[in-house]
Amino acid sequence: MTNNAMINIATLPKTELNTEFARARFKTTSSLGILACHQCGKLWKEAQEGERCLHCNATLHMRKPDSLNRTWALLITACIMYIPANMLPVMITSTFFDTHQDTILSGIIFFWVSGDWGLAAIVFIASFLVPLLKLASLFILVISAQRQSLWRQLERAKLYHLVEIIGRWSMLDVFVVSLLVGLVQIQGFAQITAGVGIVAFGAVVVLTMLASLSFDPRLIWDTADSQISSQSVTAIDGSNKSV
Amino acid sequence: MHEISDLIACEHCDAVFHKLSLSNGEIARCTRCGAEIDRNAQERRNHLLPLTIASLIIFVIANTFPIVQIELQGLVSKTTLMGAVLSLSTEGVSLVALLVLATTILFPFMQMLILFYLLIPSTNPDDRPGFSLLIRVMQMLRPWGMVEVFMLGVLVALIKLSNMATIIPGIALWAFCMLTVMLTVVVSFNPRYLWQLEISEQEEK
Numbered sequence: 001m002t003n004n005a006m007i008n009i010a011t012l013p014k015t016e017l018n019t020e021f022a023r024a025r026f027k028t029t030s031s032l033g034i035l036a037c038h039q040c041g042k043l044w045k046e047a048q049e050g051e052r053c054l055h056c057n058a059t060l061h062m063r064k065p066d067s068l069n070r071t072w073a074l075l076i077t078a079c080i081m082y083i084p085a086n087m088l089p090v091m092i093t094s095t096f097f098d099t100h101q102d103t104i105l106s107g108i109i110f111f112w113v114s115g116d117w118g119l120a121a122i123v124f125i126a127s128f129l130v131p132l133l134k135l136a137s138l139f140i141l142v143i144s145a146q147r148q149s150l151w152r153q154l155e156r157a158k159l160y161h162l163v164e165i166i167g168r169w170s171m172l173d174v175f176v177v178s179l180l181v182g183l184v185q186i187q188g189f190a191q192i193t194a195g196v197g198i199v200a201f202g203a204v205v206v207l208t209m210l211a212s213l214s215f216d217p218r219l220i221w222d223t224a225d226s227q228i229s230s231q232s233v234t235a236i237d238g239s240n241k242s243v
Numbered sequence: 244m245h246e247i248s249d250l251i252a253c254e255h256c257d258a259v260f261h262k263l264s265l266s267n268g269e270i271a272r273c274t275r276c277g278a279e280i281d282r283n284a285q286e287r288r289n290h291l292l293p294l295t296i297a298s299l300i301i302f303v304i305a306n307t308f309p310i311v312q313i314e315l316q317g318l319v320s321k322t323t324l325m326g327a328v329l330s331l332s333t334e335g336v337s338l339v340a341l342l343v344l345a346t347t348i349l350f351p352f353m354q355m356l357i358l359f360y361l362l363i364p365s366t367n368p369d370d371r372p373g374f375s376l377l378i379r380v381m382q383m384l385r386p387w388g389m390v391e392v393f394m395l396g397v398l399v400a401l402i403k404l405s406n407m408a409t410i411i412p413g414i415a416l417w418a419f420c421m422l423t424v425m426l427t428v429v430v431s432f433n434p435r436y437l438w439q440l441e442i443s444e445q446e447e448k
Contacts, residue, residue: 054244176400180404
């Protein structure tokens with residue numbers, strides 16, 4: 001498989017490629033007044049926001065509608081749910097002798113103490129670190145997008161991509177608990193039941209996934225700067241004649 | 244409202260590029276943010292239909308047979324995935340039961356069925372009701388199918404249990420292993436490229 005680097009219609013000298021200024025000079029659909037269909041990828045000229053794509057009938061939007069507000073709402077709810085998710089027991093084990101309750105962290109400590117370090121690491125990363133880093137990353141992304149910040153745009157774009165890929169893996173604990181609950185049902189001898197914590201934990205995973213889905217990565221590149229400079233590029237080199 | 248057919252936009256950063264014609268297997272990447280913009284997916288599409296059918300068959304096996312059986316002091320207990328969902332729902336955490344049902348059974352199954360329907364070769368591509376709606380559904384389901392995460396969950400749960408009980412792996416465990424690999428390939432196909440293929444089919448006519 002070969003990779004083809006594409007040539008932006010505002011072609012840049014190679015030396016400028018990595019500077020923030022050069023990045024800001026890329027022509028975008030918003031600077032050209034085009035709407036791109038998010039479903040089939042077709043570009044439409046002279047289309048109005050909310051009109052339908054003539055090719056696939058999806059509604060056309062310049063950006064995901066109300067992206068920042070929705071992401072904020074979901075993100076804050078996720079933060080609130082994060083507290084019970086970690087405080088309340090996710091799993092209750094009752095054996096012939098005793099009953100004990102496990103939270104997410106005590107489950108990890110149990111693995112660590114019993115010598116399963118690899119497993120403790122996997123569960124620690126998937127159930128504790130990933131949700132925490134995901135919340136932090138989304139905060140960074142939303143706040144910097146809101147301020148139209150020019151700070152590390154490429155790194156932020158990569159961060160968003162990473163959040164999208166790894167977010168799903170925090171469902172791990174939900175699956176572990178459900179399987180244990182289904183399996184260990186030996187009446188009167190050993191029984192595992194699900195605790196309320198797992199509901200909150202599942203909610204955190206779903207809410208952060210929804211938050212990252214409602215965030216529009218194009219907002220990372222929408223800076224006041226890019227609007228102005230791309231217009232001036234159009235005026236200078238007139239390279240948008242193909243449009 | 245007119246179509247601009249010689250340009251293409253990056254979904255991730257909105258940069259606009261001249262469209263390149265790609266040969267088989269080639270991928271075009273955005274020079275601004277590095278995301279994939281376009282791909283010649285014809286070859287992958289041809290591999291996809293047999294793979295989807297095979298995944299469907301393995302999916303059925305994975306869900307009919309017990310995943311694992313445990314033995315504790317002569318007492319035996321086993322469960323299927325559906326069995327685990329049902330015991331969750333009887334315990335008052337029906338929201339979690341619903342979440343597990345959706346992410347491991349319902350959504351992956353729907354994804355495979357829709358893809359199967361969309362990929363069946365047909366003599367007349369215009370005559371495929373719901374094409375646009377189904378691609379939209381595919382796009383929406385894509386982040387929510389989590390068979391591979393479930394697979395890791397099974398392994399963690401088994402190691403957790405191995406201290407207190409004897410574990411006998413069931414047929415479904417192996418089926419889930421295979422399903423994980425196959426679904427990773429199937430689901431990594433971006434349904435948006437079905438549009439591109441649809442267009443080229445129409446152009447050939």
